[in-house]
Amino acid sequence: MTVMTRSLPRFGGFSLGMIKLELRRLARNKRTVIFTLIFPAAFFLLFGTSADYKTEQVGGGNLTGYVLVSMAVYGAMLATTSGGAMVSIERAAGWSRQLRLTPLRPYAYIATKIVLAMIIGAVSVAVAFAVGAVSGAQLPVSAWILCGLLAWVCALVFAAFGLFMGYLLPSENVMQILGPALAVLSFAGGLFVPVDQLGSTFATIAKFTPVYGVGELARYPLTHDGNLWLAALNVIVWTALFAAGAMWRFRRDTARV
Amino acid sequence: MSGMTLTASPELTTAPAAVELDGVIKRFGAVTAVDGISLTIRPGEVVALLGPNGAGKTTTVDMLLGLQRPTEGTVRVYGRAPHEAVELGLVSAVMQTGALLKDYTVEETVRLTAVLFGRSRADAEAALERAGLTEVGKRLVGKCSGGQQQRLRFAMALLPDPELLILDEPTTGMDVAGRHEFWSAIREDTSRGRTVIFATHYLEEADAYADRVVFVRRGRVVADGTASEVKALASGRTVRATLPGAVEAELLAVAGVDKAEVRGETIFLHGRDSDEIARYLLTRTAARDLEITSRNLEDAFLALTADEVSK
Structure with a gap:
């Protein structure tokens, strides 16, 4: 190939081929698989499938179904966060520097990570729902679909969170920090225990934490309960904040070298 | 030491130089890593960049790859800004501490690179073949030896x-066999006319391949x-003697x-x-305990790269 006939790849290097290879690598990572696919399903089986949960009605389904949606949200969160946080591991390993020696544009790299985060998020929700369906969770058909979609789409906020943290914390073990942090946020946001059981002060604070909105939105098709607009606002504001944080760190990272 | 500077005579060609550094300075805060390098490298040359640690080799390489921007001066690679040359695949590098992801296989790593450069799977297989990696293609990178990773x-x-192709300290940390295999692969490749710049502190590598x-x-x-x-610079010998009260300026006049x-x-x-020097010392001065040693490449390297203070 001569000097003159060379050309740049399309879309800044964003490609299906890269996504496929990255997915293969992710599937090989036992920690990711356990965290994002097995944990949420196991939590659901532990906390959501007692006999009285199965008989207690919530909306058009049962309490087991309610817990299932919450756990699906939790799984999607873990999945998208770890997807975004991949940049941290790759920066720590110096891989980002290696990628600078290719035509891959930084924005195409970020886009690839977001797509990957959303793919594993979707798989996580699907696995949790499959386990739920055979373990006594009952939801109206519309809620199976809408709750699943919302749990997945709203987890985008955590893809942004993962990216932000991935650029903020250059560590190989970033998920060891973020895993517990997400568990705390899930408690604070009423994902494990409904916020009104935590006392009124806590319930008020909970509404401002990032998990609250996602949980409320995802369960809405089942419960038709709570303030939809407030929940949506929560998701939008946190997504914007985390995305801005990620952009800020990302720009610094790109400018440095 | 200025007398030791030899400059390769530039040839007039219409094609752009492979590398054109013009008055390049790179400072990091108070530290000047590169202090005014001007260098032209023509297509097809195999150039060794030699120097002690901290001489500015890696910074120079980083600037050629667009990983660092010069504080002053210009860097062109095949007539283009370095980052453009990198994106177009005109220049690529094997870095000293070039990162690899441990949970990719060897084959996947090369295929990913092929995808990023818009090359086919066949290109990836050919590259594996040329680097002698076909047999370990399915192995995880984390399980490969240092030589295989390189x-x-x-x-x-x-x-x-x-x-x-830029190689930054490419064989650091390899054993003798690994270095030999690596250079065999490079030698075979450069016979096709690629321009190669390699930074090294192994003099024998510079001698054998540049x-x-x-x-x-x-x-x-x-x-x-x-x-x-x-090598001619490295010829000559050193005469050591005991001579109380010697004055450097007088000795230089010998x-x-x-x-x-x-x-x-x-x-x-x-x-x-050295014979002439020894004869003078023995006949015209009170020098004793004479010892004559040849300079080798190592000495030339030390002489050329030592601090002026020790002179």
């Missing part, structure tokens, strides 16, 4: 079929010539001495004709 970096660097050697010291080029020219050093009562005189 050949993997080489395979990745070959993928865009670059006009210019047709031009550029010595860098404290961010400047202190010598630049063909390997044989640089016929045939091009370098003199006084350390206490011991003197070190360097020159092409």
